[in-house]
Amino acid sequence: MAKKSVAIDAEELAGRRFEYQEDRSLVEDLDLLELTPGKDLNWLEDIHMLEEDGIPAVFDRYSNSFLRIYFEIPEGREDELARKVLMKHLISGNSYGIQLKEKHCKFHQVELGPWVADSRSVGDNYTAPVLEGWEAPTH
Amino acid sequence: MAGLTKSGVIYDARGLVEPDPEPPMTAEIDGEKAVIDATDLTTRKINLELKRIVYDEGVNEVTIVNPGSKHSLGVGILKRCKITFEGSPGWYACGLIDGPEVQINGRVGWSLAENMMSGSVVVEGPAGSLTGAALRGGDLVIKGNVGARTGIDQKGGTIITLGNAGINTGFMMQRGHQIICGDANDGLGDSMYDGFIYVGGKIASLGVDCVPAEMDDSDHEFINRKFEIYGLGTPPELKKFECGKVLHNYDALEPSERKLVL
Numbered sequence: 001m002a003k004k005s006v007a008i009d010a011e012e013l014a015g016r017r018f019e020y021q022e023d024r025s026l027v028e029d030l031d032l033l034e035l036t037p038g039k040d041l042n043w044l045e046d047i048h049m050l051e052e053d054g055i056p057a058v059f060d061r062y063s064n065s066f067l068r069i070y071f072e073i074p075e076g077r078e079d080e081l082a083r084k085v086l087m088k089h090l091i092s093g094n095s096y097g098i099q100l101k102e103k104h105c106k107f108h109q110v111e112l113g114p115w116v117a118d119s120r121s122v123g124d125n126y127t128a129p130v131l132e133g134w135e136a137p138t139h
Numbered sequence: 140m141a142g143l144t145k146s147g148v149i150y151d152a153r154g155l156v157e158p159d160p161e162p163p164m165t166a167e168i169d170g171e172k173a174v175i176d177a178t179d180l181t182t183r184k185i186n187l188e189l190k191r192i193v194y195d196e197g198v199n200e201v202t203i204v205n206p207g208s209k210h211s212l213g214v215g216i217l218k219r220c221k222i223t224f225e226g227s228p229g230w231y232a233c234g235l236i237d238g239p240e241v242q243i244n245g246r247v248g249w250s251l252a253e254n255m256m257s258g259s260v261v262v263e264g265p266a267g268s269l270t271g272a273a274l275r276g277g278d279l280v281i282k283g284n285v286g287a288r289t290g291i292d293q294k295g296g297t298i299i300t301l302g303n304a305g306i307n308t309g310f311m312m313q314r315g316h317q318i319i320c321g322d323a324n325d326g327l328g329d330s331m332y333d334g335f336i337y338v339g340g341k342i343a344s345l346g347v348d349c350v351p352a353e354m355d356d357s358d359h360e361f362i363n364r365k366f367e368i369y370g371l372g373t374p375p376e377l378k379k380f381e382c383g384k385v386l387h388n389y390d391a392l393e394p395s396e397r398k399l400v401l
Contacts, residue, residue, distance in 0.1 A: 036257065037219055037238055037239070037240055037257055037258045037259060037277065038240060038258075038259050038278065038368065039368045040364060040365075040368060042257055042258070042259070042276065042277055042278065043256060043257035043258075043275070043276025043277050043295065043296065044276075045276075046276055046295035046296065046314060046315060061256075061275065107215070108190055108194065109190075109194070109215070109217050110194055110217055110218050113217050113218075113237055113238070114217060114218050114219045114237050114238025114239075114257060114258070117219070119218075121194050121195065
């Protein structure tokens, strides 16, 4: 019998935990203004530190999942660090929604989105998945 | 059966789609800048050419001339770049974008920047109904008036309107900000869940569960910053509105229930 999953967090989707969820030093150097369009934080302004199962977490809208944060968060830096962890997750290509692009996106587009300047393109050779043994009904 | 227009452009039997999936290769590229003349191109050809030069040719700054009010121009661009429309696009312009900074030197029809994820869109003229529908993030600046249901189902980002806003603006808004410098028609913020709406002019009527709120320092900082970024001058005196949360009927079990059905 297949195992039924009840978690909706990024670790469950990826099958592993990422280093930047546990080590603050890996995200400290990120320049959020550089990573976002325009002269302020743009879309990141709406990103805040949330909580998932009692653990600090940031919501990744590209995979509809929470990314939990396990390192200690200094008071007053909650939103900043939530945004940095999220951006690290996105520019690393680890967001599950982005990983699905190579196989499933149907149209020509950059793989990693607007956070990486020279991302490769995907979606040029899409073929619809075929279920073995299935044939379209004749009606 | 396909049709042929006077300009020689081929449409499919529905008249909706240019069936040829190849980009026209007509853009004039000069380093990181390019110009696309949309005069004789269908919507699909314009968008194919735009994606080709932005994704594959290293172009970061595109000017589209003669957009001719064609619908659905500049949609689905998922890269940081600058796009200028010299003229007016039609309905559904710049929907589903993630990253571009768009300047529209004209006016636009319905549903500008629907579902925009990030970036900015600045319109020098007015915009139609459903402007910024389901906006997820980024900034949308309309220097004229906007139509009905602007920011319907808005889930983030900021919509700034220098003119007046139509009926049911902010309907079912869930997050983000709207700044309306002029008047707001009936039903402002009707059934909003969250987010903030600031209005400088008269309000015909508030929608269900949209209530006045106190402005604080963070509101002023936010509004002044956005006006400065987009060179909009000094913001007018604004009144703030938010969700009264009388219609909220959630309980603590809801997140658990969501997991149970996965």
